[in-house]
Amino acid sequence: MKSIDQALLAGKKVLVRVDYNVPQNEQLQVTSVTRIKRTADTVNKITKDGGIAILMSHLGRPKGEVNDTFSLKHIISAVCETLGKPVTFLGDVLDAKVEEKINQLKPGDVALLENLRFHKEEEKGDFEFAKAIAKLGDLYVNDAFGTAHREHASTATIARLFPGKAYAGYLLYSEVKSLKKVLEEKKSPFTAIIGGAKVSTKINILKNLMEKVDNLIVGGGMSYTFAAALGFSYGDSLFEEEMVPVAKEIIEQAKIKGINLYLPIDRICGDKFAEDANVIVTEDPNVPDGWMGMDAGFKTRELFKKIILDSKTILWNGPVGVFEMDKFSGGTKAVAEAVAESTKNGAYSLIGGGDSIAALGKFGLSKEVSYISTGGGAMLEYLEGIELPGIKALEEN
Ligand code: AMP
Numbered sequence: 001m002k003s004i005d006q007a008l009l010a011g012k013k014v015l016v017r018v019d020y021n022v023p024q025n026e027q028l029q030v031t032s033v034t035r036i037k038r039t040a041d042t043v044n045k046i047t048k049d050g051g052i053a054i055l056m057s058h059l060g061r062p063k064g065e066v067n068d069t070f071s072l073k074h075i076i077s078a079v080c081e082t083l084g085k086p087v088t089f090l091g092d093v094l095d096a097k098v099e100e101k102i103n104q105l106k107p108g109d110v111a112l113l114e115n116l117r118f119h120k121e122e123e124k125g126d127f128e129f130a131k132a133i134a135k136l137g138d139l140y141v142n143d144a145f146g147t148a149h150r151e152h153a154s155t156a157t158i159a160r161l162f163p164g165k166a167y168a169g170y171l172l173y174s175e176v177k178s179l180k181k182v183l184e185e186k187k188s189p190f191t192a193i194i195g196g197a198k199v200s201t202k203i204n205i206l207k208n209l210m211e212k213v214d215n216l217i218v219g220g221g222m223s224y225t226f227a228a229a230l231g232f233s234y235g236d237s238l239f240e241e242e243m244v245p246v247a248k249e250i251i252e253q254a255k256i257k258g259i260n261l262y263l264p265i266d267r268i269c270g271d272k273f274a275e276d277a278n279v280i281v282t283e284d285p286n287v288p289d290g291w292m293g294m295d296a297g298f299k300t301r302e303l304f305k306k307i308i309l310d311s312k313t314i315l316w317n318g319p320v321g322v323f324e325m326d327k328f329s330g331g332t333k334a335v336a337e338a339v340a341e342s343t344k345n346g347a348y349s350l351i352g353g354g355d356s357i358a359a360l361g362k363f364g365l366s367k368e369v370s371y372i373s374t375g376g377g378a379m380l381e382y383l384e385g386i387e388l389p390g391i392k393a394l395e396e397n
Contacts, residue, residue: 001173001394001395001397002167002168002394003167003168003173004045004046004141004167004168004170006167007165009045009051009139010050010051011050011051012137012139013051013052013054013102013105013137013139014051014052014138014139014140014141015054015134015136015139015140015141015158016039016055016056016142017056017057017140017142017144017147017154017155018035018036018042018056018143018144018169019035019057019058019143019144019145019147020035020036020055020059020072020075021035021058021059021060021147022036022059022075024075028069028074029074029078030075030078034374035146036075036078036079036082037082038171038374039055039143039169039171040082040084041170041171042141042170042171043055045170046141047085047110050107050108051107051108052106052107052110052111053110053111054090054102054111054112054137055079055110055111055113056093056112056113056116056133057112057115057116058115058122058147058152058154059071059072059075059115059117060115062115062118063117064117064120064122065120066092066118067118070117070118071115072113072114073089073114076089076112079112086109087111088101088109088111088112089114090111090112090113090114091114092113092118093113093114093116093119093136098113098136099136116154121153122154124153125151125152125153125156126153127153127157129153129157130154130157130158130160130161133153133158134158134162138165139165139167140158140159140161140162140165140167141166141167141168141169142155142159142166142167142172142390142394143168143169143172144172144390145175145374145375145378145379146374146375146377147378147390148172148378148389148391149378149381149386149388149390150389150390151389155390155393156390156392157393159390159397160396160397162397164397166394167394168394172390172391172394174371175373175374175375175378175379176382176391178371178373179373179382179383181313182313182348183212183383186312186313187312187313187348188312188313189215189310190212190215190311190312190313190315191213191214191313191315192212192215192217192317193219193308193317193335193339194209194216194217194218194219194222194317194318195220195221195317195318195332195335195356196220196222196317196319196353196355197221197222197238198221198222199222199225199226199240199243199246199247200242200243203243204384204385205317205383207250207384208384209315209383210250210259211385213315214259214260215260216250216254216259216260216262217304218250218262218263219263219264219296219318219319219320219321219331219335220319221237221238221293222238222318223263223264223293223320224237224238224293225238225239225240225243225244225247226247226251227263227285228241228244229244229245229247230263230285232285232286233286233289234293235286235287235288235289235291235292235293236287236290236292237269237287237291237292237293238293262303262304264293264296264297264300264320265283265299265303266296266298266299266300267281267287267295267296267297268280268281268293268294268296268297268321268331269281269282269287269292269293269294270291270292270327271290272292273294274325275325275326275327277294277327279327283297283299294321294322294325294327294328295320295322295327295328295329295330295331295332296320296330296331296332296334301331301335304320304334304335304338305335308338308341308342309338309342311342312346312348313347313348313349314342314343314347314350315349315350315352315383316335316349316350316351316352317352317353318353318355318356319331319332319355319356319359323358323362329362332359333359333363336359336365337363339351339365339368340365340368340369343369343370344368348370348371349369350370350371350372351369351371352372352373352375352380352383353379357372357374360372378390
């Protein structure tokens with residue numbers, strides 16, 4: 001995969017696939033510019049080198065039809081403000097006038113096309129549609145890691161229309177580099193901390209990690225399905241009966257492969273799912289009826305901390321307790337602090353998933369880890385071992 005650093009951008013019309021699928025309020029104002037901000041380095045590189053950046057994205061799910069609610073014109077002021085430069089709105093990619101508008105742009109200019117998903121051909125990965133987009137530019141840059149798991153016209157098909165001239169933008173490149181660093185170029189001991197609510201949403205990640213990790217820490221709501229697989233009672237804790245065989249298989253595989261599997265050794269239970277719940281701390285692996293496991297206990301925190309501090313590579317996805325409630329945030333805080341400390345000691349740490357990122361933010365530790373992946377679904381598929389079409393298209397270029 002070639003980075004944008006290898007591209008000759010001066011005087012070139014550069015088609016840049018970005019992920020500006022930003023959250024909006026009812027007035028369609030952008031409520032978080034994070035996704036725009038993360039493309040700034042790529043856009044700045046193009047404009048500084050004297051290229052013309054033609055940005056293109058999807059927004060929401062207009063299902064192949066023109067729908068004003070999903071128009072990118074509503075986000076243009078947020079794009080201008082965040083990138084700190086004027087951005088010309090070009091309108092629809094198939095509009096007869098779009099080429100003329102692009103021809104009026106000068107080196108260093110930035111422009112934005114209308115929502116690509118106004119055409120059903122986009123999500124179908126249609127070749128003719130990709131060709132129509134491709135004819136508007138001289139080079140292609142993909143900086144939309146968040147949509148790299150989609151085989152769409154603007155994320156995968158189009159790259160094949162720019163042989164030798166399709167590049168990864170800085171955001172996409174750094175996301176892939178950090179995931180590779182953890183999954184393929186890892187230094188041992190490699191510890192994965194997988195938490196969160198459900199086994200069912202993490203099952204393929206867990207299975208893929210069984211081929212890679214030295215230590216697997218399972219925490220949070222999903223640990224009670226593992227406890228049940230070991231024959232313990234789970235009280236009113238989160239539990240997925242249909243996932244018990246999966247948990248049993250992971251436990252078995254860990255034994256066969258010599259992976260250290262760590263589950264909570266004590267827990268903080270509440271008598272209801274609320275901040276004002278009554279609380280007990282228990283070392284008994286059986287959660288009493290009427291109580292639900294809400295957070296890792298104090299001994300568990302010490303255990304997890306020791307393993308994390310002994311690690312050279314760390315992957316963390318999913319909180320180990322209901323961290324949104326202060327009363328049950330201590331376990332997740334302890335994990336976040338341990339990951340930060342281990343990073344300071346030289347470990348490489350990758351944190352992904354909305355809740356773990358939010359937890360790091362809550363404890364003021366976002367800057368203390370090696371890399372925070374904002375790739376969402378694309379990151380999860382990468383962790384599952386799935387080849388992402390957008391990455392594959394760039395790698396084969
Ligand atoms: P996920 O999206 O699967 O990573 O799950 C994140 C959610 O899991 C967060 O909202 C946490 O509050 C929740 N969670 C973590 N531990 C528990 C637990 N023991 N019981 C219930 N929910 C939990």
